[in-house]
Amino acid sequence: MTALDERVSTRMTTRQKLILVLLLGSQFMLAVDFSILNVALPVIGEGLGFALADLQWVATTFALAAAGLTLLFGRVADLFGRRRLFIAGMALLAVSSLAGGLATSPSMLLVARVAQGLATAIVTPAGLSLLTTSFREGPLRARALGLNGALMSAGFTSGAVLGGLLTELLSWRWAFFVNVPVAAAVLLAAPVLLAESRPDRRPKMDLPGAVTVTLGLLALVFGLTRAGEHGFADTVALGSLAAGAVLLVAFWFAERRADSPLVPVAILQRPSVKWGNLSGLIAFATETSLVFLMTLYLQKVLGYSALATGLTFGVLGLGTVVGGVVAPRVLARLGDRRALVAGFAVQAGATASLALLGVASGWIWLLLTATFVGGVGNMIAIVGFMVTATSGLPDSEQGLATGLATMTQQVGITMGIPLMSSVVTAAMGHASGTAAVLHGVGVAVLVNAAMVLLGALLAGLFLRPSR
Template sequence: MTVTSQAVRMTGRQRLVLVLLLGSQFMLAVDFSILNVALPVIGAGLGFELADLQWVATAFALAAAGFTLLFGRIADLFGRRRLFLGGMALLGLSSLAGGLATSPGLLLVARVAQGLATAAVTPAGLALLTTTFPEGPLRARALGLNGALMSAGFTSGAILGGLLTDLLSWRWAFFVNVPVALAVLAAAPVLPAESRPADRPRMDLPGAVTVTAGLLALVFGLTRAGEHGFTDPAGIGALLAGAVLLVTFWFVERQAPAPLVPVTILARPTVKWGNLAGLVAFATETSLVFLMTLYLQKVLGYSALATGLAFGVLGLGTVLGGIAAPRVLSRLGNRRTLAAGFLVQAAATAALTLLGPEAGWIWLLLVATFIGGVGNMLAIVAFMVTATSGLPSSEQGLATGLATMTQQIGITMGIPVMSAMVTAAMGTILQGVTTAVLINAALVLAIAAHTAIRREDRL
């Protein structure tokens, strides 16, 4: 065996850490979508008004996206291991509370707590992953598996939610998290030892307030726009407030002695353009799932469970893309892998504009979503490797917090934007979906072209 092959082989401890962290990240990804198909049943069981049901998903998304960057920095300053385990404990308790909820208010409080736990665990877990595996083939392999499982978790959440709701109760969509959280906490001794700066700087409170409030306003505005259109006064006001707060955050960080996000990091081309690519990757693929859900249920007449099962093919594509990504990265490099992944995704998405109202078109959907899933996951892994490369260990929590924030905002913003596109273009549901799919493909193609013409070091 050569020295090179030995250098890229994981140790036994690294494998245990990888299993532990991947299991937790998969569970968090499942939580984004597991309740979607159960919403009507939850509404009937707890007495939600129809118009208020979307808050079951929105309450989670607001907390998860709004607090991710703050918790990523807290992980750097106070300890990633500590924040990861504290977040897992909160996730287990909030999931138990959600499953036992007897009123809409209690359920929404539990969902907010689940979102806060996700905002803590995801960047802390990714920071533990990037500090456990050094930059190079090992990290690329670990991030590839992580990306594959997270994307597969998002797409399989609908399947699991449908099965649990049909066979047991919607409450098990919450309860399923509890044993996983307990298992992760029990296995905590295998995690790396705590690491944090010897001289801990003071928390940048003005930066934390402005960025968290700005992200909350942005996510709320996008959600309102998806429900009521982009002419809704509350949605427009929230989007404007979010933009003002995020611009204010930029100026606060330029003056802060110990900034929450150093401007020098935000100015790095790999961080800046890598996160832009990640935003597009997550926004387009998750919104495509929404568009294909409309097609399957409203055009072809599929049930919620059958729709979830159809997306299992997309999940298989993402797993294959995640497994293949490290080898593709080693051959092509970050920039070319990003561009290639986006090109494959754009071509597969564009093919979906051919879908018709007959049942036989399901085969085109299955093939195209599988191929698109492979391309999307290649792009996601390349984005994660790029966004966390070239930074010291002390800033890995921040880098993964930025990447996680990008992911969660992409997941949150894609659906309302595409929903508005469908509404604006709709003569029939099929016409609206086809137009939105075309716009989705054009956006992916544009980011592919942008990535292809940039130099590797200025992604």
């Protein structure tokens, strides 16, 4: 390839830029939805009459639908048309967001959150597969995935900031209403910009695989959420986790026998898919749970308000944006595997430094610096995971690959907080007060860093080098 050909191959057309803006905007909005209501939960409870113990279902119902159904709709998008599913999901998101903003009872709000989670399960893999098929494998796709990862991660961290501002300045209802005009704009532009893609011959749907994987993921997410509230010794949590494991094993055997499997076993056995997704699971579980740990530190040790805590995480969001911008260059220079290892190494070092945090207010500068640097490293690892997990597969299987990657992302987000919460609780024992919280957070931070190092080790040992 000549230098001119290489420059042309890495230059986006005007249409590709418009497609990128459309898809990145929708993915950012979905990422914000994961966390935008967290700060507003107490106000929602007072406004609609939620019991304190039931408030967590506002987040749990969303997570159950989003994580449990993502893989299924990723494959459905491959079979029935990605653009069609993307548009249907965005329409559902607009309607459910409007319903959530107009809710007058807890049940109406929870139904709206389930519908929002369902819309996320439809739109996220369809949007990612449209992204990967719009940009061929190589520098252009790496750049697109880098920007996508940066905006999604920034969405997770900025959701709390946006939710706090909307709730304080307007009303918690605007945390729902803000989706409606964005979804409407996407619905107007998508039919014009996005090309439909589906196979000429539509195979039969793998019903046993769809049922076992969906129920298995629902049981797994519910068990993790329940464990985060009641501990991993809770019988309901253990039963749900065990049921999820049995169903996922049943899914594996169902796929081996199916004529048109939902997830072909051969794809699951590919090192890039298998180890790439495991790396992604670690990347999302550790960074999102670190936000939880630093929230405990800021509010319980330094005495920050919820809004001030959310604003503090703006620095982490900035770090993820920087990481997403530089990640394609890092991948081009180092290759997928070494970029993953390097990103994890930076994240682990920054995370481990947070174990030094103390009770004085001046420690906030260490927190800001470490979360920024760790955000850069984490985003390099996430982009490395996305590129690795979607590489080497034909366009006909990109919905499946992105569905797997999205499922990994959402399960990682769900499992990280219960794990770190249990570590904090165990480290605190029966003690209470500022010193006990600081000790529990410090121990959990070191466990978090160790998990990141494990991700670096697994990626370095089992992923094949690529450039």
